[in-house]
Amino acid sequence: MKKTPFKASQSNREMRRAVLRGIGVSLALPWLESVSLWGRASAHANATDPPVRLACLFAGNGFHSDHWWARGEGQNMELGKVLESLIPFREKLLFLKGLYNEEARIGGIHSCQTGNLLTGAHLANGGEIRSGISMDQVVARHYADQTKVDSLVLGCEHSIAALHKNYSMIYSSHISWSSATTPTPLELYPALAFDRLFRDSAGRADSSVLDAVQEETRGLQNKVSHADKHRLEEYLNSVREVEKRIDNAGKMQRLQGWRPTLERPDTQRPSDGIPQDIDEHMRLMCDILVLAFRTDATRVCTLKLNNDHSSLRFPNLVSDRRSTQGIDYMIHHLLSHTNNGDWLKVNQFFTEQLAYIARQLDRVQEGERTLLDNSMILFMSSMMTGNHNNDQLPVVMLGSGGGQIKTGRILDYLDKPNRKMCSLYLSLMDKVGLKMDRFGDSDQRLAEI
Secondary structure, X not given: OOOOOOEEEOOOOOOOEEEEEEOOEEEEOOOEOOEOOEOOOOOOOOOOOOOOXXXXXXXXXXXXXXXXXXXXXXXXXXXXXXXXXXXXXXXXXXXXXXXXXXXXXXXXXHHHOOOOOOOOOOOOOOOOOOOXXXXXXXXXXXXXXXXXXXXXXXXXXXXXXXEEOOEEOHHHHOOOEEEOOEEOOOEOOHHHHHHHHHEOOOOOOOOOHHHHXXXXXXXXXOOXXXXXXXXXXXXXXXXXXXXXXXXXXXXXXXXXXXXXXXXOOOOOOOOOOOOOEXXXXXXXXXXXXXXXXXXXXXXXXXXXXXXXXXXXXXXXXXXXXXXXXXXXXXXXXXXXXXXXXXHHHHHHHHHHHHHHHHHHHHOOEEOOEEOOOOEEEEXXXXXXXXXXXXXXXXXXXXXXXXXXXXXXXXXXOOOOOOOEHHHXXXXXXXXXXXXXXXXXXXXXXXXXX
C-alpha cells in the first residue's frame, strides 16, 4: 500500500492538523498555501487563516532608568538605548507607558512584585503560596484542543526556593500559573523543550527528528506548490539547525549564575548537552519559541529570561570596567542597582533576544501577513528600574494579533483612570476570540487596543 505523504489527524488534540509522522515523532507543518489545515476557526477568522499566537517574555529587575523611553510614531519613532535593537520593528511595535499592577505594590520587594504580573491577583504571604491563574494559561486552555502542546513555559534560570520578608521567592521565579496555588513548571532544558514539540514520548531520542520523517517529507514535497517547497525547505533547515545547536550546547562552558566555592571543578563535568553559556541558552529558547509558533505546535509561550532577584552573570558581554573582561563581577540583581554602563549593556542583551524573535517571525510569510503580524509578543518586567519602583511598568508589544491591533504607536496611560495590566490582558484575549467579563483585578479593556 502506498504511504500517504502527510496526515491530518482527527483526534481532539490535533484536529485537522497537517502532520509528518515517523517512529516516535510527529512534526507539525508550518503554514503552507497548499495545505490549508489550521484547526477550528476563531471568532474573527476562518479555518484557513493562520491563528493568533501569544508570547510573554519577562526580564527581571527592570531596566536602566535613563534609557527606557520612546517618542514619535511609525517609522519616525525614536527609541531609548535599551530598545535600540527594536528600531527595525518600530512600525510593528506598541510602547505601553503607565500601566501597573496594583496588587504588586503591597510589599515593595522582589518576592511580591513578580508572582502576579500575569494574574493581577493578591499574593499570599507567610510561607503560603497563592496567586491566580495567569493570562497565558487562560489563553492556553482556550486553544487546548487545537494544538499538540497547550503552552510552552520556558526559563533560563532555576527557581528560587526561599522566603524574603515573609513572601515566598517562588513568586520571584514564576510569572505563569496553572492554578492559584501552582506555578506552571519551567522548562529550563532546550533539548526537553524541543522533544516536547516534536517527539511523542518524553526524553531525547538517538536519531534526528528530521531523519524520522524523511520518507513522508519526500512525499509531501511532491505534492505542494513551488513556493511551499521553499517554505518547507527553510523550515526543515531551521529545525535541523536547532537540533545541532542543542547537541553542541554548553561546550564553551562560560558559566553564569551562582559560583561554586572551588575555582574549578574537581570532577569532570557531565556531557549532558545542557547550555551553561547564557547567550547560547537564551538564543536556543528563542529558537524553540519560533519553531513552536511556525509549526503551530502551540500558540502560547512564556519565556522567562531570568528571575526577578536574578543571580545570572554575563561573561559573554564586554564590560566597561578595565579590571574585568566580562560582566561577571556582579550578579544581575546587584548590577540592577548600579544604573551604570554595564547595566545598560545587560538590558540591551535582553532586548536583543526579543529583536531576534521578531526578526525570525517576520521572515515567515503566512498568507498576506507575516508570522510576527499574526502574533502578540509582550516584553515586560515587574518593576521599572532596579530600585523596585513599580508605580508604572515597562511594557512593549510586537505584532498586531493578525492585523487587529494598530501598531507603530505610543500609548500613555499614566494619567488615565484605567491603567491596569489586567485591562491590557482582557484586550489581548479578545484578539484570540476569548471574551471574558473580568480577569484579575479588571473588568475593563484598554479602548485603544
